Amino acid sequence: VGCDRSKNLVDICGEKKFQAFVCDALSVPIRSGSCDACISVAVIHHFSTAERRLAAIRELARLLRPGGTALIYVWAMEQEYKNQKSKYLKEKNGSKDKDKEMNTDTSQRPLGDPGPDNSSQDSAWSDQLLDDLKDESCGAKPVADFRLPVHTNRTSFHSQDLLVPWHLKGGTKKKEERVDTVLVPGGSKELQELSPVFHRYYHVFCEGELEAVCRSLDCVRVQKSYYDQGNWCVILEKL
DSSP: OEEESOHHHHHHHHHTTOOEEEOBTTBOOSOTTOEEEEEEESOGGGOSSHHHHHHHHHHHHHHEEEEEEEEEEEEBSOSEETTEEOHHHHTTTTOTTTTTOOOOOTTOOOTTSOOOSOOTTTOOOOHHHHHHHHHHHTTOSOGGGOOOOBOOTTSOOSOSEEEEEEEOOSSOOOTTSOOOEEEOTTTOOOEEEOOOEEEEEEEOBOTTHHHHHHHTOTTEEEEEEEEETTEEEEEEEEO
């Protein structure tokens, strides 16, 4: 049984005859202790605070029966580990969209750009990020004015909390959808329209961070913690 926040993705599962439903990872409508195994891949790194990331793992553990196991994958800050580049970095040269990718000045992201999907109350930061902001700005700027850096695709991460551009490909654009523009290569001053670009929030995990969060829960035991192609991964057992 699968679940996802996106109705469109769930509909695709239905078309392929898989059982899936729409729900929130912080409140899964499944009875406690009813699952032999749970998998969470590329989900928890989208939660914007340390408290919400911990809550998501606690909810995953709630679903497991005693002795049940869970596998968690999150995006790693370290895209180059033990002198090996991740698949994410290696694909840069072969990317079909490399001409469309551009460096974005982190301080110049227009206010009209689509940002992470959250409300003003949810736009909170982890304690560590708050401390970093205070150290860097000496309290000169209120947190509300802080803008997250926009990541350049297929490059190493320079911040744990960032926005990653997603190019919407195919389909018919709606009139209200925002379209990014970029200068045409070759020095032309004409503007060329691209597919709509949406920025998704990510918190990329440093080595040991995911394991430490999991170990803070008394109801699970970390069976294994490892690195896999640019992801930090843990296997948990429900106690």
